[in-house]
Amino acid sequence: MLDISVIIPVYNAAEFLEKSVLSALPFEEVKEVILVEDKSTDNSLGICEKLAVENPKVKLFQHPDKENHGAAASRNLGIEKSSGAFITFLDADDYYLPNRFDAEKIFNDPKIEGVFSAIGIEYLTEKGKAEFQSKFADSSLTTVNYAAEGKEVFRGLLSLTPKTFGTFFHLNALTIRKSAIDKYHLRFNEVLRVHQDSDFIIKLAYHCYLKSGIIDQAVAMRGIHDNNRITKIVRYSxxxxxxxxxxxxxxxxxxxxxxxxxxxxxxxxxxxxxxxxxxxxxxxxxxxxxxxxxxxxxxxxxxxxxxxxxx
Structure with a gap:
């Protein structure tokens, strides 16, 4: 049985947070759910405190100065505070599906240091849907185009493979050995307020032996709403x-x-x-x-x- 630390950075996610946390708690593999509250201006901190009191698996942290430092710094703090042998991530407005850890049995092979699968998209508001579809392909899955492992993953993410691999898989569907990210000193770049996840994934794919898991169906859902930061940026602006x-x-x-x-x-x-x-x-x-x-x-x-x- 794997022991997994789920890291959730929390900023102004009061509307979605409880559903996100409750989606991770039922899994036997999940040892702890680490909430890193990043000085929200809504009631997120109160919800975090409530969840931590009600569920022994839930552990709440804030930055030492209790100021806002961004998702990268929050994930890094979560990594430092984690005690599981495996690390996974979950955004506070997203949630896991019941098959989230079905592919993780491949960790029986000690060569495998990380596995990634597909996530689905759930439109929570019409405005969010319109903004998302105006910038990204209207696909029900965020996934790669074919099964791959090892160096093929890194080269695929840089569009250097003969076939189009796909330039992205989501943190919500990634599970990684903590020993691997510690061995290679991998952390999120805190200078990046956006794209820190893509930056981390590409570096991870170079240093670690990753393998695709379930890529033809979702293992988690990504919530698309009015306040998704990535959809607010006008391309080529x-x-x-x-x-x-x-x-x-x-x-x-x-x-x-x-x-x-x-x-x-x-x-x-x-x-x-x-x-x-x-x-x-x-x-x-x-x-x-x-x-x-x-x-x-x-x-x-x-x-x-x-x-x-x-x-």
């Missing part, structure tokens, strides 16, 4: 470009000291450089782009080439 730059720059700084395959290193560098260029304009932008093109013309073949011409 200055805010979008800056956040993409911070994400790719985080991967670039991490990758510089690693023996990555040349195509992976080049991909990360070019994505970083592409969004760096969006912060420039006019003659300065043209000169910088020309300099990059002379060194590596593949910059004009990146997925985000649109941004070179739209500041």
């Amino acid at each position: 200055p805010q979008y470009n800056q956040r993409q730059f911070l994400f790719w720059n985080s991967l670039y700084e991490w990758s510089k000291s690693l023996p990555l395959d040349s195509d992976a290193a080049q991909h990360i560098f070019l994505q970083k450089k592409a969004f760096e260029l969006t912060g420039k304009s006019g003659f300065s932008k043209a000169i910088c782009l020309l300099n990059v093109m002379l060194k590596n013309p593949n910059i004009l073949r990146t997925k985000y080439r649109y941004t070179y011409y739209h500041s």
Whole structure:
């Protein structure tokens, strides 16, 4: 039997929090549910306190200064406070399904350090649905396109595989050995207010041996509502470009000291450089782009080439 620590960062989630926590508690595999309350302005703290009193599995923490530090710092604090041999995550407005840990039997193989599955989407408000569908494909599952493990996962997430693997799987459907993330000193980048999950997953896929689990049906549900941060960002807006730059720059700084395959290193560098260029304009932008093109013309073949011409 696995002993799992479920880490839930909590910020202004009073409307959804109890359902989220109660979805994790019934599993025998779940040793503890760690709530990290991040100075909410609603009644989230009170609900956290109530859940911790009523359920011995629930453990409540706040940052030492009791201030707001963001989801990355909250997940990192949860990792530090966890006592389970395995770590999972759950957003406070999402919930697990009864099959959440069905794939985790593959941990019988000591080589496997992490397993990931698919999650479903539940539209909680019409406005949230409209914003989500205007920015993302209207798919009932967030998943990858085919089963994979090991290096194929890392390369797939960077779109470097012959077949399209899919560029994302969700933290809600990831289970990882705590010993693995400690061994490789993996934590969420607290500079990133968004995309810290993608940043963590790509780094995890490089260092750890991951394997796909249940990828054709949901093991958790993601709630889409009016206040989802990721849907508020207009694509190719200055805010979008800056956040993409911070994400790719985080991967670039991490990758510089690693023996990555040349195509992976080049991909990360070019994505970083592409969004760096969006912060420039006019003659300065043209000169910088020309300099990059002379060194590596593949910059004009990146997925985000649109941004070179739209500041």
